[in-house]
Amino acid sequence: MSEKCKWLGTNSLMLLLIGMLAMALMFTGCGNSEDPLDSDSDSFNSGGSSELTGTVSISGTAQVGRPLTAVTNALSGSGIISYQWKRGGDTNIGTNSNTYVVQAADEGFNITVTITRSRSPGSITSAAVTVAQLNSFVEMVWVQGGSFWMGFDPGGSSVIPVHRVTVSGFFMGRTEVTQAQYHAVMGTYPSYFDGESGKEPVTGEVQGKRPVEQVSWYDAIVFCNRMSVMDELTPAYSIGGSTDPDAWIAANGGSIPAVSNAAWNAAIIVDGSSGYRLPTEAQWEYAAKGGQESSGFVYSGSDDVEAVAWFSGNSGDKTHGVGIKSPNELGLYDMSGNVREWCWDWHDVYPNEAQNNPLGATSGTYRVIRGGSIDSLAEFVRPTFRDNAEPYSRSANDIGFRLVRH
Numbered sequence: 531m532s533e534k535c536k537w538l539g540t541n542s543l544m545l546l547l548i549g550m551l552a553m554a555l556m557f558t559g560c561g562n563s564e565d566p567l568d569s570d571s572d573s574f575n576s577g578g579s580s581e582l583t584g585t586v587s588i589s590g591t592a593q594v595g596r597p598l599t600a601v602t603n604a605l606s607g608s609g610i611i612s613y614q615w616k617r618g619g620d621t622n623i624g625t626n627s628n629t630y631v632v633q634a635a636d637e638g639f640n641i642t643v644t645i646t647r648s649r650s651p652g653s654i655t656s657a658a659v660t661v662a663q664l665n666s667f668v669e670m671v672w673v674q675g676g677s678f679w680m681g682f683d684p685g686g687s688s689v690i691p692v693h694r695v696t697v698s699g700f701f702m703g704r705t706e707v708t709q710a711q712y713h714a715v716m717g718t719y720p721s722y723f724d725g726e727s728g729k730e731p732v733t734g735e736v737q738g739k740r741p742v743e744q745v746s747w748y749d750a751i752v753f754c755n756r757m758s759v760m761d762e763l764t765p766a767y768s769i770g771g772s773t774d775p776d777a778w779i780a781a782n783g784g785s786i787p788a789v790s791n792a793a794w795n796a797a798i799i800v801d802g803s804s805g806y807r808l809p810t811e812a813q814w815e816y817a818a819k820g821g822q823e824s825s826g827f828v829y830s831g832s833d834d835v836e837a838v839a840w841f842s843g844n845s846g847d848k849t850h851g852v853g854i855k856s857p858n859e860l861g862l863y864d865m866s867g868n869v870r871e872w873c874w875d876w877h878d879v880y881p882n883e884a885q886n887n888p889l890g891a892t893s894g895t896y897r898v899i900r901g902g903s904i905d906s907l908a909e910f911v912r913p914t915f916r917d918n919a920e921p922y923s924r925s926a927n928d929i930g931f932r933l934v935r936h
Contacts, residue, residue, distance in 0.1 A: 580606050580607050580608075580650060581606070581607065581650060581651050581652045582605070582606060582607040582645075582646065582647050582650040582651065582652040582653065582654060583604075583605070583606045583607070583652070583654075584602060584603055584604045584605035584606060584654060585602070585603045585604065585654065586600055586601065586602050586603075586643060586644075586645050586654050586655070586656045587600075587601050587603070587656050587657065588600060588601070588641065588642075588643060588656050588657070588659050589601050591804075592632060592641065592659045592660060592661045592662060593632060593661065593662045594632050594633065594636065594637060594661070594662075594670070596631070596632050597629050597630070597631050597632075598615075598629065598630050598631075598632060598641065598643075598659070599628060599629050600613055600628045600629070600643045600645065600656065602645065605645075605647075606650070607647045607649065607650025607652075608647060608649045608650055609647040609648030609649030609650055610647065610648040610649075611645055611646070611647055612625075612626050612645065612646050612647075612648070613625070613626055613627055613628055613643055613644075613645055614626075614643065614644045614645075614646075615630045615641065615642070615643050616641070616642050616643070616644070617635070617636055617639045617640070617641060618639045618640060619640065619642065619658075623636070623641075630643070631672075632661055636661040637661050637662070638660070638661060639660070639661055640658035640659065640660050640661075641658060641659050641660075641661060642655055642656050642657075642658045642659075643655070643656045644656070662761075662762065667710070667711050667714065668703055668707070668711060668757070668806075668933060669703070669704045669705070670701035670702065670703060670704065670933070670935060671701065671702055671703075671704050671860055671861050671862060672699065672700075672701055673699060673700050673701070673702050673813075673816070673817050673821050673860060674699050674821055674822050675696070675697055675698040675699035675700075676696070676697070676816070676821060676822045677694060677695065677696040677697075678694075678695060678815075678816050678819060678821075678824070679692050679693070679694060679695075680692065680693055680694070680695040680812060680815055680816075680880070680885075681693065681880060681914055682914065683828070683912055683913075683914040684826050684827070684828055685828040685909075685912060687909060687912060687914060687915070688914060689880065689914050689915075689916060690880070691880050691881070691882045693880055693881060693882060693883065693884060693885065694884040694885075695812050695816070695884070695885045695886075695888060696884070696885070696886045696887070697810075697812055697813055697816050697887055698887055698936075700809075700813055700934050700935065700936050701934060701935040701936070702809060702813070702817050702860075702862060702932065702933070702934045703932040703933040703934070704853070704857075704861060704862060704863060705741075705852035705853050705862075705863045705864060705932065706741040706742075706852050706863075706864055706868060706869055706871060706930050706931065706932045707741065707742050707753070707930060707931055707932060707933065708738060708739050708740065708741060708742060708852055709721050709724075709737065709738050709739075709740055709741070709742045710738030710739065711742070712742040712745070712753065713738075715753050715756050715757050715760065716749070716752070716753055716756065720742065720743075720744045720745055720749070720924065721740070721742055721743050721744055721849075721927070722743060722744050722927035723740055723743065723848055723849045723927065724737075725737040729848065731848075731850075731851065732846070732848070732850060735850060735851040735854070736851055739851040739852055739853075740849045740850065740851055740852070741849055741852055741864070741868055741869045741930040742930050742931075743849065743869050743926070743927050743928055743929055743930045744924050744925070744926065744927055744929070745872075745924060745929065745930060745931065746786070746788075746921060746922050746923055746924045747808075747872050747897045747919075747921035747922070747923075748786050748787055748791070748794050748921055748922055749786055749924070750808055750872050750931045751767045751775075751797060751807075751808065752775040752778070752779070752786060753806075753931075754766060754767060754805065754806040754807050754808065754933065755767050755773060755774075755775045755805065755806075756775055757805075757806050757933075758803075758804075758805025758806050759805075761805075761806075763803075763804045763805040763806070763935070764800065764802075764803045764804050764805050765800065765803060765805045766799055766800055766803040766804075766805040766806065766807035767797050767798070767799065767800065767807065768797065768798050768799075768800050769793055769794060769796070769797045769798075770793055773800060773803075778793075778794070781793070782794075787922050788922055788924070789922055790920065790921070790922055791922065794921070794922075795893070795921065799874075799889070803936075804935065804936065805935065806933045806934070806935050807874065807933070807934055807935065807936075808872055808873055808874045808931060808933070808934070809871075809873055809874065809932070809934040810873060810874045810875055810887075810888065810889055810890065811873045811874070811875040811888075811890060811898045811900065811916075812885070812887070812888050813934060814871065814873050814900045814901075815900070815913055815914065817858075817860060817862060817865065818830040818858065818862070818865040818866070818900070818901070818913035819858075819913050820858050820859030820860055821859070821860055823859035823860055824859060825859055827858075828912060829866045829908075829911060829912060829913070830858045830862070830865035830866040830901075830911075830913050831856055831857055831858030831859060831862075831865070831866070832856060832858075835866065835867075835908045835911065837855065837856050838855050838856050838857075838858065838865075838866050838867070839855060839864075839866035839867030839868070839902070839908075839911045840855065840864070840867040840868045840903075840904050841866070841867045841902060841903070841904065841906050841907070841908055841910075841911050842904065842905055842906055842907055842908075843907075843908060845867070845868075845904035845905075847904065847905070848904065849868060849869060849904055849928070850868060850904075852864055852868065855867075855868075864901070865901055865913065866901060866902060866911040866912070866913070867901065867902050867903060867904065867906065867911045868901075868903060868904060869901075869903050869904070869928050869929060869930035870899045870900065870901050870902060870903045870906075870917060870926075870928055870929045870930070871899060871900050871901045871929075871930060871931050871932055872897060872898075872899055872929065872930075872931040873897065873898040873899065873900055874889065874890065874897075874898075875888075875889065875890025875891065875897065875898045876890050876891040876892070876893060876894030876895075876896070876897060876898070877890075877891075877894055877895075877896040877897065877898050877916070877918035878890060878891040878894060895920070896918035896919060896920060896921075897918060897919065897920075897921045898916065898917070898918055899917045899918060899919055899929055900913075900915070900916065900917065901913075902915060902917075903928035903929075904928055905928055
């Protein structure tokens with residue numbers, strides 16, 4: 531045999547051995563590989579993946595602004611779970627999250643969630659929940675909870691002692707309660723700026739959208755409970771063991787007190803209630819400063835008082851329709867100026883220590899009012915400025931209120 535033939539034979543054998551070794555390594559590697567997305571990929575690729583079974587339900591309160599959560603039980607199958615939320619059975623409203631925050635457009639509709647798994651055939655749909663239809667005339671804004679330095683004023687007018695406060699999330703009225711809203715609940719028009727001669731709204735503004743004023747703290751808590759009943763929420767306030775404001779009024783001879791009243795001063799917040807209420811002083815200041823979205827402005831929403839507030843420098847000595855000036859970072863209007871706003875708390879000095887969801891003093895003579903008004907100098911419409919009044923007082927034509935709800 532020639533040397534050339536010997537060389538070809540030897541090299542052909544070597545090439546064959548190398549090829550066989552490469553194939554062996556390839557099959558060994560394939561056998562040990564795993565799909566990083568799913569440990570059951572071998573079963574799926576071989577056609578052994580099982581059909582999706584189990585249940586899904588919706589937990590949470592079906593009201594605007596509230597979160598709903600998809601809760602699964604005894605799921606079979608494999609792969610990544612996807613979520614599809616629907617309104618009215620056919621309108622997609624949220625995808626691939628196990629939570630959904632109810633929107634205003636959902637009021638009165640059924641909400642469902644359908645789940646699928648990426649490596650299993652089939653789907654599962656929850657039973658429907660119906661979103662409560664609340665009164666549309668009070669728009670609420672969700673304020674995410676957080677911590678802040680209560681009393682600190684970036685403009686240099688801090689209220690001491692500045693202290694750390696943490697508040698849980700809550701809903702707050704986008705605007706102050708208007709005259710039309712107050713009439714719809716209470717049946718009266720108590721405001722000084724009633725549209726009569728010399729007290730008309732500015733041209734282009736609507737009388738009913740001016741903030742209600744000349745209302746007492748007592749009036750405000752009656753409004754809160756009455757509106758809670760209207761919206762089928764559990765009333766937030768109790769006096770003498772009753773949450774029925776008509777019973778409170780009957781016990782006072784048929785009218786809301788116009789002088790200090792011990793029973794009404796002893797009103798308490800009902801634990802776990804879902805109804806409307808006045809903000810605590812801490813909630814009010816936290817929201818006025820923009821909550822977690824705060825940009826550290828001097829006024830509520832701006833360093834320019836003209837942009838966000840009706841105050842003595844631009845009001846013309848009269849109230850203005852709510853929501854005309856620019857809102858703050860949370861979309862809240864008139865937190866600086868227009869009318870001062872009642873808070874829940876009795877007025878007292880601040881504590882030195884940190885606080886969690888403070889409710890203020892347990893008793894006192896004056897209730898807190900915040901925000902400044904059409905009669906206030908610019909320095910008094912800052913979010914940190916504190917004021918107070920007797921809870922029975924209706925004499926001021928620049929005190930109103932706004933609502934919160936938990």
